[in-house]
Amino acid sequence: MPSLPYDPDEAREKLEAAGASVTSGNTDHERWRAELGGANAVAYDGTVVVQGARPADIESVLRESGGRVHCYFDGGSRGNPGPAAIGWVLVSGDGIVAEGSERIGETTNNRAEYEALIRGLEVAREYGFDEVEIRGDSQLVVKQVRGEWDANDPGMRERRVRVHELLAEFEEWSITHVPREVNERADDLVNEAFEDG
Numbered sequence: 001m002p003s004l005p006y007d008p009d010e011a012r013e014k015l016e017a018a019g020a021s022v023t024s025g026n027t028d029h030e031r032w033r034a035e036l037g038g039a040n041a042v043a044y045d046g047t048v049v050v051q052g053a054r055p056a057d058i059e060s061v062l063r064e065s066g067g068r069v070h071c072y073f074d075g076g077s078r079g080n081p082g083p084a085a086i087g088w089v090l091v092s093g094d095g096i097v098a099e100g101s102e103r104i105g106e107t108t109n110n111r112a113e114y115e116a117l118i119r120g121l122e123v124a125r126e127y128g129f130d131e132v133e134i135r136g137d138s139q140l141v142v143k144q145v146r147g148e149w150d151a152n153d154p155g156m157r158e159r160r161v162r163v164h165e166l167l168a169e170f171e172e173w174s175i176t177h178v179p180r181e182v183n184e185r186a187d188d189l190v191n192e193a194f195e196d197g
Contacts, residue, residue: 003047003048004047004050005046006062008046008048011048014061020058021034021036029045031043036058039053039056040058060128063128064128065130068092068129068130069090069091069097069127069131070132070134071121072135072185073119074087074138074183080109081107082106083103085102086101087100087189087190088116090127102193103194110138110140113136116190117145118163120134121134131170133176134175135182136183136186137179144156145163
C-alpha cells in the first residue's frame with residue numbers, strides 16, 4: 001500500500017479535478033477519503049495512503065509526470081497452452097513505483113510474456129513517464145519487439161503491434177534481454193498470481 005508524502009489540500013484539489021469522489025475521513029486523524037477508478041486514498045497530515053486493485057489510478061494523478069522508468073515483465077503458463085499469469089514491476093530512481101500480477105485465462109507462455117509487457121507499458125504510460133527501459137527474460141519477445149526476429153504467429157504479431165503502439169507514446173525506449181535472476185521480482189509475481197488463483 002503506497003504512502004505518498006503530499007499536502008492533503010493540494011492532493012484533494014488534484015483528485016477532484018481528475019473526477020475523484022472525495023468524502024470526509026472516518027476518524028479524527030483522516031483528513032478525507034477519495035475514490036477514483038480502481039483505487040481509493042486516505043489523507044492524513046502530510047501523507048496520502050493509496051489502496052485498491054489499481055493504485056495507479058490515483059498515484060498517476062498525484063505523481064509528477066515525466067522521467068524514466070525501468071519496466072520488468074514476465075509471463076508464464078502451466079502447460080503450453082494452459083492457465084496463464086503475468087507479472088510486471090516499474091522501478092524508478094526512487095525505488096518500486098508500481099507492480100502487479102494477475103491470472104489471464106488460458107494461453108501460451110510467449111503470449112503471456114507479451115501480455116505482461118503490454119500491462120507494464122500501460123501502467124508506465126498512466127504514470128506519465130517519458131522514457132521506458134524494458135527488461136525481460138523472454139529472448140523471443142525482446143528480439144521480436146526489436147525487429148530482429150519475425151512474429152509468424154498472428155496472435156504474436158497482434159501483440160507486437162500493440163507493444164509498438166504503446167512505445168510510440170514514450171519519447172525514448174529500449175528493450176533488453178536479461179537473465180532470469182535479474183527479472184526475479186516479475187517472475188515471483190507470476191508465481192504469486194498462480195498461487196492466489
